[in-house]
Amino acid sequence: xxxxxxxxxxxxxxxxxxxxxxxxxxxxxxxxxxxxxxxxxxxxxxxxxxxxxxxxxxxxxxxxxxxxxxxxxxxxxxxxxxxxxxxxxxxxxxxxxxxxxxxxxxxxxxxxxxxxxxxxxxxxxxxxxxxxxxxxxxxxxxxxxxxxxxxxxxxxxxxxxxxxxxxxxxxxxxxxxxxxxxxxxxxxxxxxxxxxxxxxxxxxxxxxxxxxxxxxxxxxxxxxxxxxxxxxxxxxxxxxxxxxxxxxxxxxxxxxxxxxxxxxxxxxxxxxxxxxxxxxxxxxxxxxxxxxxxxxxxxxxxxxxxxxxxxxxxxxxxxxxxxxxxxxxxxxxxxxxxxxxxxxxxxxxxxxxxxxxxxxxxxxxxxxxxxxxxxxxxxxxxxxxxxxxxxxxx
Numbered sequence: 001x002x003x004x005x006x007x008x009x010x011x012x013x014x015x016x017x018x019x020x021x022x023x024x025x026x027x028x029x030x031x032x033x034x035x036x037x038x039x040x041x042x043x044x045x046x047x048x049x050x051x052x053x054x055x056x057x058x059x060x061x062x063x064x065x066x067x068x069x070x071x072x073x074x075x076x077x078x079x080x081x082x083x084x085x086x087x088x089x090x091x092x093x094x095x096x097x098x099x100x101x102x103x104x105x106x107x108x109x110x111x112x113x114x115x116x117x118x119x120x121x122x123x124x125x126x127x128x129x130x131x132x133x134x135x136x137x138x139x140x141x142x143x144x145x146x147x148x149x150x151x152x153x154x155x156x157x158x159x160x161x162x163x164x165x166x167x168x169x170x171x172x173x174x175x176x177x178x179x180x181x182x183x184x185x186x187x188x189x190x191x192x193x194x195x196x197x198x199x200x201x202x203x204x205x206x207x208x209x210x211x212x213x214x215x216x217x218x219x220x221x222x223x224x225x226x227x228x229x230x231x232x233x234x235x236x237x238x239x240x241x242x243x244x245x246x247x248x249x250x251x252x253x254x255x256x257x258x259x260x261x262x263x264x265x266x267x268x269x270x271x272x273x274x275x276x277x278x279x280x281x282x283x284x285x286x287x288x289x290x291x292x293x294x295x296x297x298x299x300x301x302x303x304x305x306x307x308x309x310x311x312x313x314x315x316x317x318x319x320x321x322x323x324x325x326x327x328x329x330x331x332x333x334x335x336x337x338x339x340x341x342x343x344x345x346x347x348x349x350x351x352x353x354x355x356x357x358x359x360x361x362x363x364x365x366x367x368x369x370x371x372x373x374x375x376x377x378x379x380x381x382x383x384x385x386x387x388x389x390x391x392x393x394x
Contacts, residue, residue, distance in 0.1 A: 031124075038124060041371070052094040052096065057116060057122055062088075062120065063135075067087070068381075073123060077385065080385065080386045089124070092130065094125040132267070137360075142273050147271075150271050152267065155268040161233060164232055167228070167231075169224070171245065176228060177193075180230055180243055183232075196229050201224060205218075212250075269270075271311070277308070283298070292386045293362075294356055297356075301345075310331055312332075321337075333354075334352070334353075357391075365387075
């Protein structure tokens with residue numbers, strides 16, 4: 001029987017099937033799905049201690065079909081998100097940056113957030129984790145200027161892991177190991193419950209006040225023991241030691257704690273690199289203006305001064321001025337600084353280029369939208385079209 005005779009159309013059938021599959025695929029994406037990607041791209045441990053990053057508003061299980069990126073959630077960008085039916089805003093600057101005791105319509109922020117809540121719009125912020133990650137805003141700025149040999153300006157402290165070593169009799173070996181693992185020890189990358197065990201002989205001489213589990217006090221004893229060791233985050237050391245004491249049968253368990261220094265990871269804040277050739281400060285400032293589509297660009301230093309080594313800190317980078325001097329930068333490019341930092345930089349022979357906070361970070365928000373589109377081609381992702389630089393020049 002032909003399709004025509006049966007009244008059945010394969011083309012209509014497959015068209016309807018495609019729509020069904022498309023809708024099913026769309027329904028698979030949630031706030032948690034996007035969060036997981038952002039947390040891998042810009043791990044939250046890269047954020048500054050004072051920062052407020054991650055999911056700040058909304059439900060992880062909510063379905064996502066439309067995502068808007070922006071530099072800051074303002075009444076204008078929030079209204080755009082609601083009108084354009086965004087399910088998720090990925091904002092550079094966090095909302096609720098300072099603790100609040102009430103959320104009402106009595107404040108501009110309260111009105112804005114209540115509007116987003118009613119519309120079911122979630123808000124996620126990567127902020128300084130995005131600044132500092134590989135492929136983040138600072139590296140994007142360095143790439144636009146053509147810098148080479150780019151490395152972090154302020155390297156991250158590499159010592160965050162410890163090794164805990166404890167000596168246990170064989171009967172305690174498994175119970176002590178299990179409690180150490182439960183307390184956070186033994187995690188190496190994608191592997192857990194990692195440890196090393198080595199048999200040996202321990203000795204002790206207990207005083208008259210001692211109460212040894214094995215052997216007798218008042219004489220030297222030799223005991224067959226195991227050396228049990230596992231790594232753990234520095235933040236878990238107290239919990240791991242407490243777990244050892246609970247599970248160990250000895251009156252005084254013997255243990256050692258060693259700090260571990262990992263090989264350089266390339267992680268850190270800001271970036272520093274070199275121009276392919278030296279340029280006059282004034283020429284570089286013009287290149288920055290064009291590359292970042294900035295308004296007027298401020299410079300500190302002689303416009304005829306030759307510069308090649310460039311430090312970069314997006315946003316407000318005054319706190320890293322001393323890092324730039326220490327790294328022997330010729331010029332520090334950052335969005336904005338305080339007046340007294342201008343004077344300090346000039347006194348130390350460091351030139352400055354200041355295109356404005358907005359100009360130094362907005363390009364990163366547009367790049368992030370591109371990244372999200374590439375990762376989730378089924379979703380509609382855009383950078384806020386209503387967001388503008390609040391600073392206007394007359």
